[in-house]
Amino acid sequence: MTTPLQPAAISPASGQEPSGRAIVFENVSLTFEAKPVLDGVSFCLPRGETKALFGVAGSGKSTILKLALGLMKPDSGHIYVLGEDVTQMREDDLFELRRQIGMVFQESALFDSLTVRDNVAYRLEEEHALPEKEIDARVHEALTFVELGHTMEMYPSELSGGMRRRVAIARAIITQPEVLLYDSPTGGLDPVTSTTIVELIVKQRDVYKTSSLLVTHRLQDAFTMANHYFDRTSNRMQPLAQGSKADVPMTFLILRDGKVIFDGDAQALAQSEDEYIREYIS
Amino acid sequence: MAAGDLLSKIELISPSDFAKEKVRAIQEYSLLASQSLSNLFKRPLYMADILQQADLIGFGSLPIVLLTGFFTGAVLALNTAASLGRFGALSLIGQLVSISMVRELGPVLTGLMVAGRNSSGMASELGSMVVTEQIDAMRALGTDPTKKLVTPRVTATVFMLFFLTIISDLLGLIGGSMVATLLLGLDSHEYWSSTYQTLVFQDVFMGLIKPVIFGFIISTVGCYYGMSARGGTQGVGKATTEAVVASSVLIIGVDFFLTRLLIVLLGFR
Ligand SMILES: Nc1ncnc2c1ncn2[C@@H]1O[C@H](COP(=O)(O)OP(=O)(O)OP(=O)(O)O)[C@@H](O)[C@H]1O
Ligand SMILES: [Mg+2]
Numbered sequence: 001m002t003t004p005l006q007p008a009a010i011s012p013a014s015g016q017e018p019s020g021r022a023i024v025f026e027n028v029s030l031t032f033e034a035k036p037v038l039d040g041v042s043f044c045l046p047r048g049e050t051k052a053l054f055g056v057a058g059s060g061k062s063t064i065l066k067l068a069l070g071l072m073k074p075d076s077g078h079i080y081v082l083g084e085d086v087t088q089m090r091e092d093d094l095f096e097l098r099r100q101i102g103m104v105f106q107e108s109a110l111f112d113s114l115t116v117r118d119n120v121a122y123r124l125e126e127e128h129a130l131p132e133k134e135i136d137a138r139v140h141e142a143l144t145f146v147e148l149g150h151t152m153e154m155y156p157s158e159l160s161g162g163m164r165r166r167v168a169i170a171r172a173i174i175t176q177p178e179v180l181l182y183d184s185p186t187g188g189l190d191p192v193t194s195t196t197i198v199e200l201i202v203k204q205r206d207v208y209k210t211s212s213l214l215v216t217h218r219l220q221d222a223f224t225m226a227n228h229y230f231d232r233t234s235n236r237m238q239p240l241a242q243g244s245k246a247d248v249p250m251t252f253l254i255l256r257d258g259k260v261i262f263d264g265d266a267q268a269l270a271q272s273e274d275e276y277i278r279e280y281i282s
Numbered sequence: 283m284a285a286g287d288l289l290s291k292i293e294l295i296s297p298s299d300f301a302k303e304k305v306r307a308i309q310e311y312s313l314l315a316s317q318s319l320s321n322l323f324k325r326p327l328y329m330a331d332i333l334q335q336a337d338l339i340g341f342g343s344l345p346i347v348l349l350t351g352f353f354t355g356a357v358l359a360l361n362t363a364a365s366l367g368r369f370g371a372l373s374l375i376g377q378l379v380s381i382s383m384v385r386e387l388g389p390v391l392t393g394l395m396v397a398g399r400n401s402s403g404m405a406s407e408l409g410s411m412v413v414t415e416q417i418d419a420m421r422a423l424g425t426d427p428t429k430k431l432v433t434p435r436v437t438a439t440v441f442m443l444f445f446l447t448i449i450s451d452l453l454g455l456i457g458g459s460m461v462a463t464l465l466l467g468l469d470s471h472e473y474w475s476s477t478y479q480t481l482v483f484q485d486v487f488m489g490l491i492k493p494v495i496f497g498f499i500i501s502t503v504g505c506y507y508g509m510s511a512r513g514g515t516q517g518v519g520k521a522t523t524e525a526v527v528a529s530s531v532l533i534i535g536v537d538f539f540l541t542r543l544l545i546v547l548l549g550f551r
Contacts, residue, residue, distance in 0.1 A: 066418070069421075069422050071418050071421060071422065091426070092426070094421075095421070095424045095425070095426055096424070098421070098422055098423070098424045099423075099424040101422070103419075103422040105415055105418070105419055105422075107414070107415060109414065109415040109416055109418065109419035110416075110419075111411075111416055111419070111420075112414070112416070122423055122425075123423055123424070126326075126423070126424065126425055128326075171423075
């Protein structure tokens, strides 16, 4: 019933076949109580690429992520995620698809009656695929990754906002999903912690080849991602050598008044003539 | 503040919008209620959550159910003694207490108690989860909240209310016997044999089918109001109150029609 019809209208820049796209938005519009939030939004996220979404507060960035997950439906248009049209799918089928997608909510949205360990382990516990010992080890690994190894037995209410954000990231990445959606993962964090998170996102992109949409208010972070790569030998993020620009699969998308006004890589963004964009990136 | 400001804050709803709103609410409620049942036949079945809820609802409600049952039976004996005494038929007290308790008061009062305690609990718990996006997070993690949250609550409430009602009935009879023997000086053996002999299959059947229906009402109404909570903490508070009111009124209303239906179906005296 849900066999997707691949859209012919948008062709990815790289000329890959349809399965080479993780997420496609096709002319998506959504109105909340007579207020148009998205107005004909189209873009395409090729597999393995990370796309940073920008826009002023209330421009519909979080809405785009929720639409991609099928948590809400657009008024018109189609959204294809991993080749399936989420606007036409039944909720039952969506649950299967969502298992391949990780989402970090803007307000973390941790389960407040579960411990940090159980929050992070949630997906593994649901899948019943691993023995408890293995789950514990995986959780510990994921939490250590975000430098929160010592919080296993605490409840989310006992953590700071930044710590909760990192737990949410650990919960999203623990099963290594094919697609990751980050909603302001560095919002309100100190520079040191946010660098850790930027590094983590770069690692997801370069090591695990995860496709992701990243909402952020900090252009700085996205530029860092665009000119760094993850070096496996040193296990650290390293700056790209001068001259080898656009080597990493990192693009930018800017929303304004419900429309996409820019979609391209860092170089194109830096060269943009548009006044609004110039002001935005300065 | 100018009067215009105040007026503009009051939302004017046309009657047809109001009706549409209600119809939509009933549709959504019916969908949730039917899903809560059909989920029982789908995997995964969250057994651990069912047991946890059963503990919360069953053992948590035990003290209030014991107390209500006991005092209801006792006061029933007191009141009927006054009228029966006039006809010199005090020995009928056991029969009256047992029939009222088993057919009507046990199920309804237990239902109301559990509605006050658990319908509100479910609405506030699920409501908070909705407004803090935890329900969305659950859906995003690939779990159906109706399977993980609603079905365990419905199953546990139906199951536990059934047993709580039986316990309440029993405590009512004990309360009645205390009054009959200690205050009215009746023979305890006579009291118990008359309570026992007077109950026929129809009475017991009616008394046991009611808690099943009431348990379903309490849990589905509580979950429905929780899942449809909007607008922050205030919205959660509103959902909680509405859940208790709606489930209590529904219990009493449905009780009448159910009793009537069963009398017709079972061919009562
Ligand atoms: N459930 C909802 N009901 C009504 N309006 C909504 C709802 N969710 C979002 N909106 C509206 O949609 C618009 C976009 O919201 P969204 O959360 O996507 O913004 P955002 O770009 O993520 O903003 P921010 O940068 O502050 O996180 C806002 O104007 C908001 O008021
Ligand atoms: Mg947002």
